Amino acid sequence: MTQIFTVSELNLRIADRLEGDVRLHDLWARGEVSNYLHHRSGHRYFTLKDQNSQISCVLFRNNGLSLDFEMADGKNVLVFGDITVYKPQGRVQLVARGIKQDEGLGFRYLQLEKLKKKLAAEGLFASERKRALPRYPERIGIVTSPQGAALRDVLRTLGAYPAKIIISPAQVQGEGAEESIASALFALRGRADVIILCRGGGSVEDLWCFNSEAVARAIFACDAPVISAVGHETDVTIADWVADVRAATPTAAAKLAVPDVEEIREYLSTAQTRIMRSLWNALERKEERLEYIKHAISAKRMLVLVEEARQRLDYLSEGLGASGARRIDCLKNRLELARGRLEAVGPDATLLRGYAIARTDHGLVLDARDVKPGEIIELILGKGRLQCSVIECITKEGSEKEAKP
């Protein structure tokens, strides 16, 4: 279905659409003033433009009263206002409610580009000079405002990691911020293993000090690697270019600065297991070696030893030879001879022939007078002994009988 508008209806519709969009109200627009006209009515008309585009603007008399600078073509301004449609001409325009002079930001960007080129030429951004972050820093320097949320984010993220934290306070925006940051960085010389330079989000103007040459050179001169975290992820400053590592946010910077304590704990427990297992393996290897040696000794080495011993024995016995055998025979003969003589000298043979030896506790009985009737004597026979009581002692002189009880 095709609807046919009158021109007025069409512009009304466009106006309704644009003026009803909240995103086109209370907005700031940056650009350069051209076609500036200060009308007799007191209203000011101009075109706001940048390299590629332009838009009509109007500042009505009442809103122009608070203007604190002279408007002129070529001025860079920040315009605060709303988008409306000027229906008589079907023109979209920005109705300004306030205009601020843009503090030469355009110029500052030019300066910034120049500075970037200069510092790049000097090698401040060179990737070869970026230092590696220490794995386990013991001293962490933080350059930031003690009042800022960034510091709290960083401290919270560093958490339980056991390091000394040295805060080097700095003013991170406004007049004197550059010098403050530079000297805070310098103050950490020799005191930190890694440095976090951070501040939370802010306007381009707020962050501008991080684009200064003084800060860039101070970062470059740091004796410890610097992690920068300025503003939000989309804000990239010269400080970020010079820093050894750029983090998107202060929290991210803190995460980069220290290892995960839990990871270390895990490593320690694995290390412990590995050490124990290695030792165990070493012991097992030694044991295996021992087994091997034992085996080698028993099965092979010992055989060799025994073989050697046997050969030596054979050699020796051969050496002994006939003379040895003769000596042994001779010894045997002598032994037999000695035994015979011993037997002849001793009483055994005599006793076996029927003789006996009589003796008492005092000694051998050779004379009947040595004993008295009733006395106990012992007779040693060829085989065995007898305990005997003397009944009568008979001598040449007569006999003595045991007295009758």
Added chain:
Amino acid sequence: MKKNEMGLEEALDSLEQIVEALEEGKMSLEESLDLYEKGMNLVKLCESRLKSAEKRIESLTGELPADIS
């Protein structure tokens, strides 16, 4: 940090070396035992280091706000 006190980094580095040397297993049993003991001591040292994570925050200039430190 006192001079004789070994830092976490140094301790972890030594520990890594010891673990590797032990795993390579090219030393005598006596050396292995020695390294084992050293390694275990380093593990203990690192663990105690991690436990002693008292906040040691200082400021180079001026007082810190009350919510820090």
